[in-house]
Amino acid sequence: MEDAGDLLLEELDGSTILPEDIYTITVSVFQSSDSLGVQLLTSYAENIGGGETGIISQEEDVFLRAPGDVVGIETEITNPFPQFSWEGEGGIQYRIIVVAQTGNESPEALLQAALGTPPQQEGGEFLPFEHVDVQVLGDTYQYPASGVLPLIAGKTYYWQVYRTVQTAADQETLRSDVWTFSLAAQGSALGGVTLSEEARQSLRRLVGDELFAQLSEQGFVLESIRLENGSELTSSLLAQFLEDLLVKVDGEEIIIVEN
Secondary structure, three states: OOOHHHHHHHHOOOOOOOOOEEEEEEEEEEEEEEEOEEEEEEEEEEEEEEEEOOOOEEEOOOOEEEOOEEEEOOEEEEEOOEEEEOOOOOOOEEEEEEEOOOHHHOOOHHHHHOOOOOOOOHOOOOOEEEEEEEEEEEEEEOOOOOOOOOOOOOOOEEEEEEEEEEEEOOOOEEEEOOOOOOOOEOOOEEEOOOHHHHHHHHHHHHHHHHHHHHHEEEEOOOOEEHHHOOOOOOOOHHHHHHHHHHHHHHOOOOOOOOO
């Protein structure tokens, strides 16, 4: 008699069409013995979702783009009204939460506490460390000049983006990674050249995450960039060059490869 797993694989062979929905596949490993009977050794569950065609596809994750970087990589921004951006499925509603570092609380604990209260559109009241909790249609959010707590120079912030998917049995919240950034003191500059968040992200991509984190921690002076043709960029030209470079990299007009 064929194993149930083999039968399942045979039934799924070829082009399998299922109703558009979210499905959970669970794989469990058991061990059977005369003395202990049947014991569960391990179990793993994975969610998959049906697209518009009904063909099973993997759920899309949410990937953050700016500002900041993952926790552990110190990133400083100069704009007190940054634009938050992320990548994910288009045309759906996301929830973005921004919290300030408080005492010894972990970023995850702060964000989870904020997630437990309603967002601003549903009449939720901000916790003392909560700066933003809004629902956004799309993949960007411009930090407003009013209606939220202002970002304070010298403080560290954490943010995360969420989306809700409907499963066959219930709703599930998908989360992005947690990113962090700090707001530089007014008038501060990197190497005497004031750089926007876009320019800093461009520089980080040029030198790599690890080296950029080391340089930021140790402190460095960015004086100029020398191009292959021998020309040298300084001052405002340097900042504009980095910003334009980031746009072309995001548009895949330029591909940065590891040297």
